[in-house]
Amino acid sequence: MREPNAIDFWRGLALVTIFVNHIPGNTFERYTYSQYGISDAAELFVFLAGWSIGIATRGRDGQPEPRLKSVLRLLSRTVEVYRAQITTMAIALAMIAGTALYLDNPLLLEWHNAGGFFADPIQTMVGFVLLTHQLGFFNILPLYVVLLGIAPVFVLVARVSRVAALGLSVALYASSLVFEWNLPAWPGEGDWFFDPLCWQVLLVLGFVAQDVNRHTAWMRLWSVRLVPVGIVIVVTGIALAVLEIRPDPMMVPEPRLVFTFDKTYLSPARLIHFVGVLLAFQTLYAVLAPRLGPVTGYLVSLGRNSLAVFSIGSLLSLAAQLIRFSTGGGVLIDLFVVGSGLFALGFTAWFVEWRSRKPRSSSQPA
């Protein structure tokens, strides 16, 4: 088990934020930081994933592990995430269908993009397995599968030259913005909710930043010097979010996606805002960790088991939505669903760690 650290802490916070934000309309949504900026928890999650790849593909001494081992490690992680996506989607669809039957209410079948599955199961089943049919809120793991799938390319290129890896990534990002490249959704029209061709830039940024941070002192120095810039960006983000100021996508010049605030394509405004958040809050962990007591331990344990916590979290968000709908909602219901959800997330993290300890100790003779 890893010692508490900033990465797991922030990832834990991102997981809690995503859980709360995936119950649309609930009372606590407005207390999450996503409501006060241009970027949100998704950016943090993907950036930290990149940072973690940097840690995972090196030994404790900082030496990169053999290439083949890194590739296999990433492949194995890709399979794990794919499996998690298929399992959670299947359970989610069953939860929606089951609730619709139980309440005798076909309206529920139209739940965020699930309608396609129930209306046209023959094609949609194929799209489901190919990850091209995504439910609302169940679209982060497909992104993650693709990102982990292409990560070996960037990891291996970065072994030769970090600049080349970053250059390749930025070039792909920029072209996707200009030419509106995205993976297609199927069946149904449109594209992926999270465009992997754009979002990969955050993963590579996280990966390269971890590498540079480990190697050289200048990044640490400069990131501290740039804290004021980060704070200005964060304050600007709060102002824009609260006053609901954003560019009109029909009025901006071409290429449109460079100027709009678009989540799908991770438009530059979101990226800049996220970097600002990073700069502004980079040193905060050292300040917060000792003062938050058990909260630190809680968030760190979530971050340490992020895949399991995320998967269970998506299902809990869905359950919370179904409960809010069938009961009519209200502050008390929100308190109940969010409270019990946060408890269940903590239990999930604990249970995963218990499970990984348990079999070994029981199989050994006393």
Add this chain to the structure above:
Amino acid sequence: MALPQASVFLAAGLMLAATAAWAQGAATVVSPPKTTDGPETVDVTLSPECRVPGSKLYTLAKLGAVKLALKEKRPVRVLAIGSTSAGPGASASYPVKLETALERSLPEVDVVIESRGLQGEIASGAGERLRNMVAEVEPDLVIWQVGTQDALARVDLDAFGSALDETVQWIKSHQIDVVLVNPIYTASLAADDYYSSVVRRVQEVATREGVPLVQRYEAMRYLSARGDKGEEHMLGKQFRLNDLGLRCMAEHVTRAITLSLLQPDPDATGSAPGAIIVSPKDAAAKASVPPRPAGQP
């Protein structure tokens, strides 16, 4: 259902209508002859299982951008936004049916439907997402099934109403037409005041902004009360009604659009070579269009 004779008549009728219109050098909207007026008279131009009185089915308003596209004889681009947008390969899916039905009603016009589903956005978030979709597709008309996701999330009614109002205003401000479609009717929600209020809010916004509304809720409530003949649904009456509602939606939307296009346009100037909107009687006289142009598979 599709009688061969009817199809032949239909095809012949449409060709005649198209030829007539082509000869006149203008676009034509084929409107079937009206039945005797009366609030409770069912609209016999719809497929038998989808027949609902006009008063329960739609409120009409002008569609300037679509009219302009017809006048300029270019394809009409439609962005269909909603929750039940199954794939283009599924022949029975809503976007495909909608395209077919619209092209039947607007014979010589090419209708291009782009359909998109929202993925979790509600209220102002949905508006935000929709703006990006509109910018991407650049349609002449947005057909928006709205309210379902907001109702499922029990969004604050005022937040929902004002977000919808703002978004509709925004779409109109870019000279794009909007048709709103309100959420479904189902028995377990009939007594749910909140749900009825969502349905009402959609109606209020449509009235305030002067955009056509397809009253899916009212239409399905009418269909549910219309007796229970026909095949049984394995999952019970509500699920059968829901299937029917989905099947009929393309027809209902098409009907509201066609009739909205026939609305008199006070801005039109006499000198402009406008689209010739054939009045029901004329269309029938000129092209002997059979009284069921839309919705037959």
